[in-house]
Amino acid sequence: MKARNLIGLVLALALMWTAEAAAQQTAEELYQAGLYQEEVQGDLQGAIAVYQSILQEHPQNRVVAAQAQLHIGLCLEKLGLIEARQAYRDVIDGFPEQRDVVAMAQERLASLAQELAELRREPTFTKIEIASKPDHGVLSPDGRRLAFVSDDGLWVVPVHGNVDATIAGEPVRIAGVEGVWDGYGNLAWSGDGRWIAVNGPDSSWQRSPGDSDVVYVVPVDGGEPRVIHMPPRWQLHQGQRLSLTPDGGTLAFSALGEDPEEGPDNEQKYFIYSTPVSEGGSRQLASTEGLLPAFSPDGERIAFVTRRRGEGHFKSDLWLVPSSGGEPVGVISTDSGRLRAPVWSPGGDFIATHYEPGLNNVSKELWVIPVNSADPQSSLIKIELPNTSWNMLAGWTPDDRLGVFLTTPEDPGAAYTVPATGGKAVRITPEHIYRPDPRGWSSAGDRIYLHGLSVGGDGDPQLSQLGIGFIPARGGEVTSMPIATDGDSIRGGVNPDISPDGREVVFMGGHWPRNRRPQAEELGIWKAAVDGSTLTQLTAEPVFDAYPRWSPDGQWIAFLRLEEELDYDGGNIHLIPSSGGEIRQLTTNADSVDVSNIAFSPDGSRIAYFSRNTIKVVPVQGGPSEVLVTTGSRFPFFSALDWSPDGTRIVYVPLGGKIWIDHLSSGERTELDTGLSDDFGYYSVAWSPDGERIAFAAGRPSETELWLIGDFLPEER
Template structure:
């Protein structure tokens, strides 16, 4: 019997071995033709090298036309797809070759037949692909696509990062970002990021907090491979005027910088494009004023730039001309060529060159009039000759969403980067002061909460993202229907600070008048039930975040003073009687006051709390005197942060890393107020009975990277007529 069991076991092992051999012989390793095709597909889709892929697909289709027809047919199909991306007529003829030469490869032939039918369809549309970024893109940054379209450069408050657009997990999933540079300075904003066309350098325009207070703009460059940030020395200071004046561009080799400025003593109407060596030296004026937004052509021989104009009948102030023209000028100087001019209201901005330098693309912001609601942001394409002259008719492509920022770039893979914002909601919430689960009080967008004296209602700024006007409104403390405060006025206004009086009879707020030439801010009061506005005069142009004193006789606020011949505004805490008078400054430049909603007068009237630019929570005596630091090392941005005293004055609620904390003034310890919310928590108000906190929270609104592809046939179609 034992002998029989051994024979059976041997038979089973033999059978398994035979089966294993059979499996091994059935699973064949990819042959040479298949490996060549896979490598070429990776070159096309991952590396974005269409030209290189075209040559290799041709070779594969020819080499294996007889020995491996399946691979040859697929290679010819991929070749036709490359031609289609480039917008060439060869796509049609190549698909026809697949049908005539490889009819026996039925699946491939059917795909070719479908694509050929789509080519002759009358409607052609680009494709838009969202690139998923697992770690999210920073909300306060600009972005720049590398010349080959494979990396995205962006910034944080003190760092420069590079992120592979296509990661190992797939074409639509970005790779892991890595930091290439870091600075000891803190950037409050970066408004421009650009690559040199050789891909070796990145330049950026950054706003820095200055040690003496205020901020200033500087231009840096850094190797894309990583290294030190170098500040570009400018003999002619970059006196910026608006966001779009801060666009910079590097020559293809990174040796020259194009930027916008004007000479000391000149007005902003004289701003124009200058060229300067990135090593330093005397700048050279290149364009006539007013002009801005320069961008080097890929070969460095030309610069495209935006010409500014004020147009009668559109309500554009003479001192705020809009981008209405696109020009091209040789970098060595000479006659500029007008390649595009807007006829409808709005402005054009952010020009880009195609990788081969034959097309200029730019965004158009369509508005019915100056300061009106933004209606659309289509992209316009203009063909240009080697001499920089326009040829053919402009071609317009509608984008699926509004573009609020810059175009990241146009890569050599002929994909254009776009950054859209995800859907955004900012609502009002309440939470127990001891922490818990937050309850949403409003369905609409709500900011700047302030409690009614009896604690039954919460007043706030009601803001709809489709409407540039912010209204006064209130909601029951338990949540429910929103009621707008009826305000009698002849000029719409935008609110940026709100406070209910201690006796509950009036609302104090700061505002900009909308659709007027008046760009200064104002303090206004209105009865709690609505009515006529009363202005509180301060005699200062920049005043924000007003709060009442506990006795209702005075107000505290953050005021700004422009520093002559610089870009700086110095912010300080002020107080003044409600009835008017000269504001009393409580802080100094060394306090580095941050202009944020975080300003709170203590219940005993003795102190005022505020945030500083160096991430500290401070306290200043209301009667005057040196400031005291309460909390150091606050994380995240405090520019939307709030402050609120407990009714007994024993605690102070504040924001750090977009979360809420309670500071015990006696012990100096802080504890987090749990809310259960995943979002950006902003502004604060503590209920009169001390049991509840109201706050705003924003969810969504995050920047998202998209790629626009397959648009070249649209650019070539008009030229075939």
């Protein structure tokens, strides 16, 4: 019995050895067949298929499998495909014990990296001068025209005019469509260049109550636009991006999900939809949340992005979904930062996006992503921008140039004083105070109180405590107020106002993590002693309270409250006793109070506020508001105003505009002459208690310009 068992064991081992030898021979035969196709027949794709079959069928034969993986890389390199780099990495990572083969892969990988570096040229930047200076727009598919919105109308301008290739031609307004809106380059051309999709009036303030959200699909050569009534969309620019199919027959967009489920941090979920332009009726294309859709040049796919909130930053993903709908395929993800505004290359093999590293919309880097690559991350092309870009990419031209709007650095401004009758202004703040906002004078007129940021040594604005301080009226160093905190790092200090006796300051502030924007319930109106002895929260409702102002007798504090059901540009004026207590609403929605500064009249009987294209006053004791000043255009948000001490005049400045003084009895209006050059914009005003001088802030605004970026792709793709 033992002998029979021993014979059986020997036979089994012999059979196992024979099978293994046969397998080794089969793997070797396949390898030789692959070499023959690669080196003799020159059939590189066929050789790759043979080598891949070795990896699939004979992974246990590590020697031959390593050689097969190496030759996959060699074939890809001969084909000029950048995926060869990943094939060599797979040799290094997957076969570390095969040292000779790994050494060859490392050598080829280093050589390939050097060759690619030599092929990759430095990007070139060409500025296009457009006399009308649009700060956003989208290039036509042929790259010859730019569509943009200005003065509530849709315009098209030749990118290359008659004077020079870098000077644009004459803009033409497209007839038949009025009241359109675009802030960041969200409109879209059809691939055939015959149609432009553009958003209708912005819901934030241009639409009247009850008006629906619409998109116009406009024939470029003239004719009646098609009107599409949109489902609920995100009203910020990320939710307004449009895209058209090549023939203009289908519109893609992002909208609130049919089931308005809230995501993390109470954020609503938005998805990618499409709708036939001629019929209407939207359809959700993917179950994955998405923003910023972009049709591929052939109309078969839609690129879109998602964003995810991380610890102190955003993460983002780029996806592709069939234009008919289906399961999206991930292309690339970020560990930190957001992708913005995907734009396809004309051939459909690349997608360019902005990369936003922080929590805001600032981008100084473009990503060019090979969408058909097995490993887009390893072959990603990054383009460093010379200036900041806030907008969507303008497009990708047939000659491989990217259109981007770049914003020049702004002069953040300084505080000045000037005689109330006009004259030569004198600067009163030093260089290291960033964007100072003079809020008022001391009763003696020897100090000016302000809010500002103290610039750190690296040049980045750093908040100095609450940013509240004072400066000698004749200029000098800013003294920060030692305002107490409650042990929980109160932040903000925005819109401060000093009490008439100079002992207390009231401001907007609160508690919220430094890695995100504050929520309404985290903010309120606070009062603090200027010597740092006390700190009191006056309001703590789950709404935004801002722009607090003391009454002249110090008994009341007026402030602006933005109710949740109101648009972001409207609110109502409220009053609260300066010692705290019951809040009284002074205005209603019918008073149309803008989100801007408010100001008590010197006798404390009225409060002035901005309302569309007027300045109105409302009685403190209650009653209807009345118009005090009327201008020809709407005041921008965050405009500033103040009364003369005798109450006969009012000074005001539209944000970024000029300073104006209206004489209330005569109606005379004069521009305050400051002696500064015409390129300065103004954003704050405060009248001295003796009526002799006006403090203000001014800076030079940034400019946004269209640039074309070329030579960013390798010479051989």
